[in-house]
Each structure stands twice: as structure tokens, then as C-alpha cells.
Amino acid sequence: MNTIDHHWxxxxxxxxLSRYAVYLVLIIAFVQSIKSVEVIPEFLLDAPEQMxxxxxxxxxxxxxxxxVAVHDAMIETLNIATLGTLITLIFAIPLALMNASNIVxxxxxHWISRFFLVSSRSVNSLVWALLFVSIFGPGVIAGVxxxxxxxxxxxxxxxxxxxxxxxxxxxxxxxxTGASWLSILLKGYWPQVLPAFFSIVLFRWDINVRESAxxxxxxxGGIGVVLDDSMNLFQWxxxxxxxxxxxxxxxxxxxxxxxxxxxxx
Amino acid sequence: MAGINSPxxxxxxxxxxxxxxAIWLIVIGYVVYSFxxxxxxxxxxxxxxxxxxxxxxxxxPPNFSRWSLLLSGLIESLEIAIISSIFGIFxxxxxGLFAARxxxxxxxxxxxxxxxxxxxxxxxxxxxxxxxxxxxxxxxAGILTLIVASIGFIAKLFAEAIEEISLKQVEAIRATGxxxxxxxxxxxxxxxxxxxxxxxTYQLDSNLRNSTMVGIVGAGGLGGTLFSAFQRxxxxxxxxxxxxxxxxxxxxEFLSNIVRRIFR
Numbered sequence: 001m002n003t004i005d006h007h008w009x010x011x012x013x014x015x016x017l018s019r020y021a022v023y024l025v026l027i028i029a030f031v032q033s034i035k036s037v038e039v040i041p042e043f044l045l046d047a048p049e050q051m052x053x054x055x056x057x058x059x060x061x062x063x064x065x066x067x068v069a070v071h072d073a074m075i076e077t078l079n080i081a082t083l084g085t086l087i088t089l090i091f092a093i094p095l096a097l098m099n100a101s102n103i104v105x106x107x108x109x110h111w112i113s114r115f116f117l118v119s120s121r122s123v124n125s126l127v128w129a130l131l132f133v134s135i136f137g138p139g140v141i142a143g144v145x146x147x148x149x150x151x152x153x154x155x156x157x158x159x160x161x162x163x164x165x166x167x168x169x170x171x172x173x174x175x176x177t178g179a180s181w182l183s184i185l186l187k188g189y190w191p192q193v194l195p196a197f198f199s200i201v202l203f204r205w206d207i208n209v210r211e212s213a214x215x216x217x218x219x220x221g222g223i224g225v226v227l228d229d230s231m232n233l234f235q236w237x238x239x240x241x242x243x244x245x246x247x248x249x250x251x252x253x254x255x256x257x258x259x260x261x262x263x264x265x
Numbered sequence: 266m267a268g269i270n271s272p273x274x275x276x277x278x279x280x281x282x283x284x285x286x287a288i289w290l291i292v293i294g295y296v297v298y299s300f301x302x303x304x305x306x307x308x309x310x311x312x313x314x315x316x317x318x319x320x321x322x323x324x325x326p327p328n329f330s331r332w333s334l335l336l337s338g339l340i341e342s343l344e345i346a347i348i349s350s351i352f353g354i355f356x357x358x359x360x361g362l363f364a365a366r367x368x369x370x371x372x373x374x375x376x377x378x379x380x381x382x383x384x385x386x387x388x389x390x391x392x393x394x395x396x397x398x399x400x401x402x403x404x405x406a407g408i409l410t411l412i413v414a415s416i417g418f419i420a421k422l423f424a425e426a427i428e429e430i431s432l433k434q435v436e437a438i439r440a441t442g443x444x445x446x447x448x449x450x451x452x453x454x455x456x457x458x459x460x461x462x463x464x465x466t467y468q469l470d471s472n473l474r475n476s477t478m479v480g481i482v483g484a485g486g487l488g489g490t491l492f493s494a495f496q497r498x499x500x501x502x503x504x505x506x507x508x509x510x511x512x513x514x515x516x517x518e519f520l521s522n523i524v525r526r527i528f529r
Contacts, residue, residue: 136313
């Protein structure tokens with residue numbers, strides 16, 4: 001027994017080889033991308049100057065513009081985010097129930113729900129907004145629906161996972177009393193997923209506040225419209241005002257969400 | 266025998282939770298208010314549904330005839346995603362380390378944490394606008410945008426992962442007289458490496474998604490192609506692009522699952 005000579009290795013040969021393969025592929029992809037991507041070096045050299053120019057134009061910030069347009073647009077943005085998050089629930093809860101293997105035990109249902117969840121997540125909220133703008137015309141309704149459709153995947157997936165993690169003991173107890181399907185759902189599952197539900201919804205709301213701020217760039221209402229207008233008119237001091245408002249609201253939203261989540265959990 | 270037959274003293278296990286009821290009432294009130302405040306109405310929605318069927322009718326069948334345009338946009342998106350992920354992860358490694366409060370003094374970690382928070386507050390599209398202004402249209406603006414977005418997301422998660430490590434191993438390595446780099450490499454990294462890989466693959470995924478979007482404001486990639494197709498009402502080409510984007514993202518998720526399994 002020559003245990004002392006035995007060379008300890010953390011990973012098996014197969015693990016090592018597969019890891020090196022991943023690194024190799026990554027490096028090849030990186031080098032290939034660097035080589036073929038179209039970057040104009042003059043633009044890169046020019047960047048600091050342009051950046052300085054932009055910030056110089058932004059200063060001083062046009063605070064007088066806040067009551068004129070920014071305030072109403074900001075309220076609208078918050079409304080889009082909140083209403084969008086609420087509308088998501090109408091679609092996300094059924095899909096989450098379909099996706100949870102302890103509620104619906106059918107591979108077909110899982111595939112269908114997963115298809116909807118993945119497509120909702122794959123399409124970016126701006127792309128959803130473009131679609132809805134071409135359907136409903138420019139305005140708030142497109143923004144609300146874009147936020148709602150984009151959030152379905154996120155909320156549905158996380159809620160489905162939360163439902164799968166419930167303690168089945170109380171569900172069985174309810175079943176033993178002969179409770180109906182609906183009461184099992186409402187009195188057995190719902191109280192157990194309630195904290196997770198609120199924390200997922202709040203988290204998504206926080207993300208949606210950020211996202212709804214940019215939807216206006218494609219005409220879907222909110223502060224983005226104001227931002228886009230001032231940018232097209234090269235009024236960079238007003239752009240700075242809008243950016244400052246977005247910054248403040250995002251920070252406040254995050255603080256609110258973090259505090260409520262702390263209480264919930 | 267009183268225990269079985271006297272339900273009157275027992276508390277209802279399903280009693281009304283007034284706090285939760287109040288929340289639901291507030292939510293309902295809010296929905297009514299916001300519908301009115303934003304002028305949403307059923308007629309408008311109903312109107313739109315007619316347009317929707319029209320739009321969907323024009324989207325089918327998807328038109329792949331301009332596949333070369335599609336392919337060049339796709340490749341540019343991929344390049345943006347790969348380059349920005351690698352740079353983003355590289356910077357995040359250092360920033361995450363500097364932001365970890367258990368390894369760094371406060372005067373280092375606080376400013377770094379603020380920088381990371383700043384990267385995270387703005388939506389990538391807003392950052393993309395600023396970069397398009399400063400470095401011009403094209404892939405470079407997209408790459409820089411997604412680097413910033415990656416830093417905002419994974420540097421924070423890296424820092425949190427590092428803050429959760431067990432300090433005993435750090436102490437053990439330190440007791441051997443190892444320098445700072447060795448401490449990081451041999452005591453901190455092994456504990457957090459698999460989680461780093463998880464975050465990184467997630468970020469690669471999300472950069473892939475975002476790289477198809479930054480083009481909308483002119484920062485290169487498939488988003489630009491998509492936006493111009495929308496503006497020219499080429500809805501069949503839009504459908505083709507959307508299918509390609511969804512396929513790309515599903516493929517990316519498939520790949521990152523493989524990578525995650527290898528590094529588990």
C-alpha cells in the first residue's frame with residue numbers, strides 16, 4: 001500500500017477533459033468573434049471625447065421640465081409596471097399549475113405550459129412592445145400587455161417551482177377529508193405558496209419598473225416616450241432629467257421591495 | 266366525550282386573514298383606478314383584437330427568403346453576446362472579489378458595491394442609447410452595453426457567493442503562509458467556482474437575449490434587423506426573425522445546461 005505516493009486528484013479524467021473542452025470551445029468562440037466583429041477603431045478612439053461632450057450637454061439638468069412632462073409620464077410608467085404585473089398573474093397562475101408535477105401529472109400539459117413559458121421569456125419586452133404597438137397602436141395598452149406577456153415566463157416558472165416544493169402532508173390530510181379539488185388548491189397549496197408568491201410578484205414588479213421605463217422608446221407609453229422625444233430633439237438636459245427620474249424611481253422601488261420581502265420571509 | 270362533539274370552542278383553521286383580504290381589496294381598487302387613469306377601455310382592446318388577427322395572418326407563413334440578412338444579424342448578435350459575456354465575467358470576477366465584505370476592508374468594498382449598483386439600475390437599452398451616442402452605431406455599442414449589464418448582475422451575485430464561503434479554509438491556507446493570490450485561488454475559488462459557472466452561464470443566456478434587443482436603438486445585432494422589418498411592415502420577415510430568436514435562445518439554454526452539468 002503506497003498511499004503516501006498516491007497522487008490525489010480532485011476531478012476524474014473525464015471531468016477534466018470535458019472541462020477543458022468547454023474552455024477550448026469558449027476560447028475559440030471568443031477569438032472568432034473578436035476577429036470577425038465589425039468595430040470601427042476610429043469610433044472607439046473618439047469615444048471619450050464624445051462621452052465628455054454628451055455629459056457636458058446634459059449639464060445643467062433641466063429640472064423645470066419635471067412638472068411639465070416627466071412627472072405624469074413617470075406615474076404612467078409605474079401604472080404600466082403594476083398593471084402589467086397584475087395581468088401577468090391571470091396567465092401565469094394557470095400555467096404554473098400546469099407546470100407543477102404534483103398538481104397536473106401529464107407530460108403533455110408540462111410540455112404545453114413549458115412552451116408558453118419559454119416563448120414568453122425568450123421574446124424581449126421591447127419586442128413584445130413592438131408587436132403590441134403594431135396591434136393596438138402606440139400607447140399605454142401596448143406597454144401594459146408587453147410587460148404582462150414578458151413576465152408570464154418568469155412568474156410562471158418560479159411559481160411552478162414553489163408549488164412543487166410544498167409539503168404534501170397537509171395536502172394529503174385535506175384529500176382524506178374528501179375536500180374538493182378547488183378547496184385543496186385554495187386551502188392546501190395556496191397558504192403554503194403565499195410567501196413565495198408575494199416575493200416572486202414583488203421581485204417581478206421591481207424588474208418591470210425598470211423595463212417599463214424603456215418601453216416608450218418603441219411608442220408603448222410611459223417615461224420612455226419623453227426620453228425618446230427629448231433625445232430626438234437633442235435636448236440632452238431634458239434627457240438627463242428623465243434619466244434622473246428613472247434612477248430615483250428604480251432605487252425607491254428596489255428599497256420598497258427589499259423591505260417588504262424582509263417582512264414576508 | 267366532550268372533545269369530539271363540541272366544535273364551538275374550536276378555532277376555525279381556515280379563518281379569514283383580514284390583512285390579506287385588505288391587500289386584495291387594495292389591488293382591486295388599484296386596477297379600477299389605473300384603468301381609468303390611463304384611459305384603457307374595452308372598446309380599444311376589442312378593436313386591437315381585430316388588428317391582431319390581421320397581423321397574425323400577415324405573419325404566416327414566415328418569410329425566410331432574406332436568410333442572408335437574417336444570418337448576418339444572427340452572427341452579429343452571437344458575437345456581441347460572446348464577447349460581452351467573456352469581458353463581463355472577467356471584470357465581474359475582480360469586482361465581485363473587491364465587493365465581498367468578508368475579504369475586503371469597507372473602504373474598498375463600499376465604492377465597488379456602489380459601482381455595481383449603478384451598473385444595475387439602468388435598463389440595458391438606456392445604457393445602449395448612451396453608448397450609441399458615444400461610440401456610434403454598431404456592434405461596439407452593443408458589446409459595451411452588455412458588458413455593463415453583465416457587471417451589474419453577476420458581480421453582485423459573485424460578491425454574495427463569496428460572502429457566504431466558510432472562512433475556515435481561508436484561515437487554513439493563510440496558516441501555510443500563502444500570499445493573497447494563493448488564498449484567493451486555493452481557498453476562495455474552489456468554494457464558489459461551481460456557483461460562478463452557474464451565474465456565468467445564466468449571464469451568457471441573458472446576454473444572448475439582450476443582444477437581440479440592443480439593436481432596436483442601433484447597437485448592432487438581430488434587433489436592428491427586427492426593428493427595421495417592423496417599420497417596413499414586413500410582418501412575415503418579423504415572424505421569421507422571432508422564430509430564429511426563440512430557437513437561438515432555446516439552443517443557448519440547452520448548451521448552458523450541458524455546461525452546468527459538466528461543472529457541477
